[in-house]
Amino acid sequence: MVTVMRDSVIDDTHNPRVVSGGVNPVGDVTFSQVARLELDELLEQLMLQVRDVQGAQGRLRGLLRAFLAVAQAGSLDTVLLHVVEAARELVDARYAALGVVNQGRLTRFVHTGMDSKTVTAVGRLPAGEGLLGLLVDHPHALRLADIAAHPASSGFPEHHPPMHSFLGVPVQIGGRVFGTLYLTEKQHGAEFTGDDEQLAQALASAAGAAIENAMLLSESRRRNTWQNTMAEVSTQLLAGTDTDEVLRQLVHHAREDLHGVAASISVPSDDPEQLRLAVTEGNDDDSRQGSLIALADSVGGAAITARQLIVVNERRSSVDHAAGSLAETVAVPFIGVDDRVNGALTVSRAPDAEPFGQLDLDLVAAVAAHAGLALHLNEVRADAERRHLIDDRQRIGEDLRHHVIQRLFRHGLALQGVASRSHYPLTRSAVQTQIDEVDAIIHDIRAAVFALHPTWTAPDDPPRSAQQADGAS
Numbered sequence: 001m002v003t004v005m006r007d008s009v010i011d012d013t014h015n016p017r018v019v020s021g022g023v024n025p026v027g028d029v030t031f032s033q034v035a036r037l038e039l040d041e042l043l044e045q046l047m048l049q050v051r052d053v054q055g056a057q058g059r060l061r062g063l064l065r066a067f068l069a070v071a072q073a074g075s076l077d078t079v080l081l082h083v084v085e086a087a088r089e090l091v092d093a094r095y096a097a098l099g100v101v102n103q104g105r106l107t108r109f110v111h112t113g114m115d116s117k118t119v120t121a122v123g124r125l126p127a128g129e130g131l132l133g134l135l136v137d138h139p140h141a142l143r144l145a146d147i148a149a150h151p152a153s154s155g156f157p158e159h160h161p162p163m164h165s166f167l168g169v170p171v172q173i174g175g176r177v178f179g180t181l182y183l184t185e186k187q188h189g190a191e192f193t194g195d196d197e198q199l200a201q202a203l204a205s206a207a208g209a210a211i212e213n214a215m216l217l218s219e220s221r222r223r224n225t226w227q228n229t230m231a232e233v234s235t236q237l238l239a240g241t242d243t244d245e246v247l248r249q250l251v252h253h254a255r256e257d258l259h260g261v262a263a264s265i266s267v268p269s270d271d272p273e274q275l276r277l278a279v280t281e282g283n284d285d286d287s288r289q290g291s292l293i294a295l296a297d298s299v300g301g302a303a304i305t306a307r308q309l310i311v312v313n314e315r316r317s318s319v320d321h322a323a324g325s326l327a328e329t330v331a332v333p334f335i336g337v338d339d340r341v342n343g344a345l346t347v348s349r350a351p352d353a354e355p356f357g358q359l360d361l362d363l364v365a366a367v368a369a370h371a372g373l374a375l376h377l378n379e380v381r382a383d384a385e386r387r388h389l390i391d392d393r394q395r396i397g398e399d400l401r402h403h404v405i406q407r408l409f410r411h412g413l414a415l416q417g418v419a420s421r422s423h424y425p426l427t428r429s430a431v432q433t434q435i436d437e438v439d440a441i442i443h444d445i446r447a448a449v450f451a452l453h454p455t456w457t458a459p460d461d462p463p464r465s466a467q468q469a470d471g472a473s
Contacts, residue, residue: 076214080110083171083207087181088112090203091167091196094185098171098207099126100354101136101179107354108179114161121159124352130154131166132182139170139177141201145191147184167192171204173212181207219359222257226363229253230370237378240385247279250371251345255281258330258360260347266293266300267343275301278343300344303331307341309365311356327351330361332368336376343375400445408445412438 080098088096095113099106109125126132134152135142144166147153156163163184171178181204186192229250236246247265255263262282266275274292295301303310309332329348333341345368349356412435419431 076211076218077110079207079210079214081112083181083203083210084110084112087183087200087203090199091183091192092187093167093183093192094187095161095163095183097182099132099136099179099182101177102354102357104136106132106136118159118161122157123159124157131168132180135168135170135180135182139172139180141170141197142166142168143192143194143197165191167196167200169197169200169204171208171211173208173215178208178211222359222363225257226253226367230367230374233371234374234377237374238381240381243375243378244278247343248281250367251279251281254345254347254364254367258347258356258364259349259353261350261353263345263347264300265343265345266298268341275304275344299329299331300333300346303333303344303346304341307333307335309333309361309368311361327353328355330356330364332364334368334372334375336372336379338376340376342372342379345371397450400448405442405445408438408442412442 080100084096084098087093093113095111097109097111100108100110102108106126111125114122131147131150131152131154144150146164147166148155148164150166165184165186167183169181171181181200183192183196183200186196233246233250236249237243251263251265254260260282262280264280265278267278269276269292271292273295275295275298277289277291277293280289293301295304299310299312302312309330311328311330313328327349329346331344331346334343334345336342345364347364415431415435415438419428419435422428422431
């Protein structure tokens, strides 16, 4: 018997086919099973989305922690270190670095991820060539699956750890490129994603603001330190402290603040073609202190001749510092109010040091102008003291000549008269002894008077008797 179900038809194979509604009682999958599978898929997708949201929240919290760590840093060095450490943790990279750009080239490289042994084995830090140089010349975000595949890649030095995945983003301050944040070797062999790039760019933006604040704070501190130093230098010069000792303090401060390996102050000598190294510091220059150097062959001499600040990148045949390997040298003359040059300050950096920045040049120029004025005032003070001393000596000399010596003359003449009227040889001999003593006293006083006033000329043969002395006067 054939049973026909409602809303169903029977084909010629006697197999029922559902037309609308109902359930196939002999099929392999029922409606409840299909719904259960769909629900499992929805739950799995929901769990994936939840994990994605949790991961995104975790990365956002990491970004906020990075912002906080960077913002709380005080000095520029601390800010840069916090930036690279936060970036490495944020995008799960093995290595991170921040290259500072100055005058179109990489001048500083702060990195994290390598142990000290590897850093020592690698040796010299990157100088901005290859892929790093490309980002210096063209500051934009760059994400690579393999560094070696990029045309600008120039390979790695010996002992350098292998690196494949790469992410680089520029760090800007007020529209000016401060440097580039480099991230390499995504953990677990993966590639950096677009989310990684966005997070790195967000961190770079925060880093730019923090770096600017740190630079402003550092600049303010440096200016305040220089002002205090110059106030102390001026006070000591005007108080009569030894000039070379004061200049020694100035040289020490200049070398420390400008991160130099050698510094010196050269001053004019009696020979207009030579300078005297009044003060030297660093690079084993102490033995050369006080020596003479040719004006034409020294960096300080070049600044004195140009009457302005100069920066040189090469050594000269006869230089202001002892032989050694140096990089940039800045020299600035001390010019007084009378437009006369009183000397020059030179500071040199090591070959691997970054070049002098604009703030460095501004500070050393301001200090040189202040020092030139202070040295001029010191000379004016010294001249006034010399004139006052000469006036005092002249007054003392005149008093001795017109009062003490004349009284001794009269005393000697009186003794001479007593001796001539005495009839006793012993008395005459005793009186003559006193006359000779008076002559000796007069001679010593006259010598002292002429020593007080060098412009006077003492007679070749001062009188040896009271009568002769009286006649000479």
